[in-house]
Amino acid sequence: MMQSWPAHPERGQRQGDPGSCTAYPVSSFAGGFPERLPAFSVPATPPLAKPGAASDIGHAMASSSNFQSWLRPDQSGLYCEPGGFHIDPSRPVSRAVITHGHSDHARPGHDAILATADTLALMRLRLGAGCFGQGQALAYGETLRLGEVSLRLAPAGHILGSAQVVIDYRGQRAVISGDYKRRADPTCEAFEPVPCDLFVTEATFGLPVYRHEPDHGEVAKLLASLADFPGRTHQIGVYGLGKCQRLIALLRQQGYDRPVYLHGALRSMSDYYAGRGIALGDMPAVADAPGKLAGEIVLSPPSALGDRWSRRFAEPLNGFASGWMRIRGRVRQRGVELPLIISDHADWPELIATIAETGAGEVWVTHGREDALVHELGKRSITARALRLVGREDDAE
């Protein structure tokens, strides 16, 4: 059992920090903790996440309070008291366990963070080298003793490095899944179902209308459109971390071997994936490409669809790879001509099946369409509660 995370569970919020990154010493990649820790201040007991949050508590409060004694939402996010750390906190804290590198989970300014090596590296790429104080890497499956709890990370299948946080405390086990999905993704390890008592889940697509299509069919749609419109640049909006690289990998799986052109904002993440041995093939920069890229695939952030940047292309055909493309109104609203339903989140059947698979008697829903999921779990006699954590709006996925 490893034990290098700070030994005593210092409590809570660091006061008055605006969240700037640069004030903290930069620890080397995956390095251990230094001997001396930053000074912590200890605030009073923080209130619940939001006034009125208690009314969201679902069915059997009696058993819920059971977990509440050691894991609960506070104003920064989920806090594990006997372990002395937050999970994916929305504000700077002294010690944070980070499930994955997306911006609504991995924020800058924490004194010390624990995450997979990939998540640490992706955070540094996205937010800058000094975006957290000390970083400690924990591999999937390795167990760490933290205060009175033991903790390990399990693959979440969401993006490269994404992890579920498995916490054992006095015979109870909680799994905080972060964001996750269940289908095969050539760019990251598959989700590992972990039996537990309390399962903390997302519900981004927590409505029965969200059932994602098989990926290969969506990629085939893109390839068919290229054949139908060989004179048009296919500009596909993708979330820069995860979706971008997954779409490229899926294209390669289906034998597409032409270059996939990248918007500058997608460069560093994609190069990191490639450096980790994920075969993405040729990904030249749009800026270096000659001509108008007729008949080619260009990936860009969704915000660059129909923007001035795209005027350089040949009659650009706007695509968007996202679970939200299931809904026609959203497709129209974004002026998308080629919707690709490719999601890095669990869809409705996967949420339900995953919860069942964990065997958890209690489920907390962090963000998304929690009402429907809480309703559905109630019918299945699972105690469910919406946490409504702040800072996690509709995932930009």
Next chain:
Amino acid sequence: MKAFADLLDRLTYTPARTGKLMLMRNYFRTAPDPCRGHALAALSDGLALGFPLRRVLAGIGERRFDPELFRLSRADVGDTAETVALIWPGTGAPGAAPALSDIVGTLAAAAPADHPALLTGWLDSLDATGRWALLKFLGGAPRVGVSARLAKQAVADAFGASIDDIEEIWHGLQPPYAGLFDWLEGRAARPALSASPVFRPLMLAHPLEVQDWDRLEIDDFAVEWKWDGIRVQLAARGGLTKLFSRTGDDIGHSFPELCAPEGVDAVLDGELLIMRDGEVQPFAALQQRLNRKSVTRALMARHPAHLRLYDALEIAGEDLRGLSFEERRARLEAWHRDHAPPFTDLSERLRFADKAGLRAAWEQTRAAAIEGLMLKRRSSPYLAGRPKGHWFKWKRAALTADCVLLYAQKGAGKRASFYSDYTFGAWSGPEGAPVLVPVGKAYSGFTDRELAELDRFIRANTVERYGPVRAVAPKLVLEVAFDAIQPSARHKSGIAMRFPRIARIRWDKPAEEADRLETLKAMIG
């Protein structure tokens, strides 16, 4: 069903006409008979399946899904049919999906009591896109941005035929159009022009440009007033009469009094107007009669329909389209002398000694409350479409007003990255506290360069965003040209502009000096 579902699905997302044509062309080339015929019917004239979709869905929904989950989902999706398609449990057993022709055939033989079980069975066998397409198909007319004309154009393109040849036989055909496809694929002769009257594609006019005017020889042209109604084609044969809009839609049901003439055998081109006591009524009166499923006697008495004829394409079975305008006009006048139905008259021929006289008449049009002039080359045959150099419309000079740019929205297609749709306002309110009230929208009239300049201005002066719309700091004056201003209860300003376009961008003019709403209201007429 799968090919049809994919077609509908992609049509909804494809904004460009060329893209829609390509998708439909591929479908009509590859889909089997008779499914493609039913698809063509759905995309063109609509299918009368007589399936009470809403009622049947309401009946089976409760049993198939949790009402609370449906309610939450409906709120997220925003469309009931789409919500049903997505929430429906089951993913579709491959191979079991019904063909369009099965659906049409089964429904024709089904009793109302069978409807719920049929729909349930079909929904169970389809995937999400298939379920959505099925619900659109059963609804009768899937709104996927395709006109009847465009669907026929795609069929023509798919087999290298001319759309005019298809239009001529169209109204004699019935879904699933086996005869049409047999002919197009060379298995059979062209279907005969039917006994039922058919639509002949119209000849359309170009706006008169300066260089047209300079070259114009007065003796070469016949001149008529341009009437402020809608262009129609009255086609009567064998006791049957149809009244077609300029796109070939049969609008006769809205104007039954025009469709009952005895003994008329002709295809005539003219203007549909409302005429009371010998006076042509404003366009608003005609709008009272358009798009009505049923028409009451009172409505017909209040707004009597009238046909002002200006051309004849066919009389007594003889095709006149190859003749010159002058010859056709003579035939029309002779026919009208002998057969004149009560609700018709002839569009007056105007004669001018010279171009100066013609110009003077044009200058009088606004004062005379007339839309403008039509100039038709006397030697031209009747040519379908908009051939160059034959017919010109010379609209009365536009009115203009200086308005302030308030909101902008991105365009579509080539303009997708430009803010090209503009909402502008005029000043209202008391002297000391003036406010800008939106008075209209325009998306034309500017050059590509001006568009780029406007786009830059909008991005630099955005004060707020509402989804795709940007609110702009009210400081740019647009000189807006329009044909007329009408009172409107639907608009907050109380007025509606007809045919507004951007005439000039007044970079020089301060916003405070833009026009007031009262000034625009004074132009109503």
